[in-house]
Amino acid sequence: MPDRPYTLLSCSVSIDGYIAGAASRLLLSNDADFDRVDAVRASCDAILVGAKTVRIDNPRLLVRSQARREERAARGLAASPTKVTVTGGAELDARADFFAADDAAKIVYCPSPLVADARKRLGSVATVVDGGESVKMRALSADLAERGVERLMVEGGGTVHTQFLTEDIVDELQLTVAPVFVGDSQAPRFVRDGRFPWNTSRRAALVDVRQIGDVVLLRYALSSRFQDG
Numbered sequence: 001m002p003d004r005p006y007t008l009l010s011c012s013v014s015i016d017g018y019i020a021g022a023a024s025r026l027l028l029s030n031d032a033d034f035d036r037v038d039a040v041r042a043s044c045d046a047i048l049v050g051a052k053t054v055r056i057d058n059p060r061l062l063v064r065s066q067a068r069r070e071e072r073a074a075r076g077l078a079a080s081p082t083k084v085t086v087t088g089g090a091e092l093d094a095r096a097d098f099f100a101a102d103d104a105a106k107i108v109y110c111p112s113p114l115v116a117d118a119r120k121r122l123g124s125v126a127t128v129v130d131g132g133e134s135v136k137m138r139a140l141s142a143d144l145a146e147r148g149v150e151r152l153m154v155e156g157g158g159t160v161h162t163q164f165l166t167e168d169i170v171d172e173l174q175l176t177v178a179p180v181f182v183g184d185s186q187a188p189r190f191v192r193d194g195r196f197p198w199n200t201s202r203r204a205a206l207v208d209v210r211q212i213g214d215v216v217l218l219r220y221a222l223s224s225r226f227q228d229g
């Protein structure tokens, strides 16, 4: 068994590289691309987002298409992948849509000192996992692999992207560029500062470019484990 899941990072950015407004969610994609993302979700065992995305976007992170939900059920899977989040402060509301009583399992990773507090707040709606003194995405990924996650989708936000990319544990990047500008340096970008493995001397491998209505999907292979299809 591989020591971590196949990891696919999926994100929509504005032309100027932002993933949201300064204080609000932005719908950057179009319907056809949301449907493509839904298909990617349906193909994964787990979806991970940062706690800030849970707080700001209040996402449900469920597979929307009934046909895809039924197809997963026919394979003996939950209709939607396991939802995973990570928090350093456990300031998460158990009534958030992420934790709703739906068909998806929920896992919350947090640092050891917070586990008791997080279990008090969220223990009735999620499995709270001790992520160690400080949560590292490589260790978190290894733990997910042990829980049977073979295919992980990382869906934001920038803080989480940055850690997965700088730790070099992303196999595939799917980046959708939307035809809008945000133009506000207070808004979150695709990634934060960091030392990324891809630069002018090690360029990422672009494997596909697809126009989907008014957005463009760029697919990059970021590791030798990249799977085309």
Ligand SMILES: NC(=O)c1ccc[n+]([C@@H]2O[C@H](COP(=O)([O-])OP(=O)(O)OC[C@H]3O[C@@H](n4cnc5c(N)ncnc54)[C@H](OP(=O)(O)O)[C@@H]3O)[C@@H](O)[C@H]2O)c1
Binding pocket: 010, 011, 012, 013, 018, 019, 020, 021, 024, 025, 026, 028, 049, 050, 051, 052, 053, 054, 056, 057, 086, 087, 088, 089, 090, 091, 110, 111, 134, 135, 136, 137, 155, 156, 157, 158, 159, 160, 161, 163, 188
């Ligand atoms: N365009 C898109 O495709 C897309 C997708 C998703 C999100 N977004 C946007 O992204 C924005 C949020 O991005 P963001 O970078 O500010 O936040 P984020 O990555 O969603 O979440 C960051 C939070 O996650 C927790 N966290 C991350 N790494 C951790 C670690 N190693 N250990 C412990 N906790 C950790 C911390 O939570 P605590 O604060 O609880 O400690 C941290 O504040 C939102 O505006 C959202 O709309 C856009």
